Amino acid sequence: MMAWALWILQYLPFGIGVMLVAASLVVYVKRTDDIKGVLRFWEARIAFNRDEFILNRVGFALMLLGVVFRVIYHIFYL
Numbered sequence: 001m002m003a004w005a006l007w008i009l010q011y012l013p014f015g016i017g018v019m020l021v022a023a024s025l026v027v028y029v030k031r032t033d034d035i036k037g038v039l040r041f042w043e044a045r046i047a048f049n050r051d052e053f054i055l056n057r058v059g060f061a062l063m064l065l066g067v068v069f070r071v072i073y074h075i076f077y078l
């Protein structure tokens with residue numbers, strides 16, 4: 001039962017996190033029409049507003065949580 005719960009927990013937060021990060025980028029592009037800033041993300045041209053920034057950071061935190069659950073799953077159940 002615990003292995004099944006960890007298996008679900010490794011994918012659920014990561015998937016939701018990816019969707020939140022993508023949503024923050026979509027909201028940014030709709031607000032600024034700066035698709036080039038998103039496509040060239042390594043240049044750090046994106047200037048999020050407060051809501052976009054929070055959405056982006058919550059998404060990254062959930063993705064990290066999913067990775068942590070995956071490591072725990074592989075340590076104890078594989």
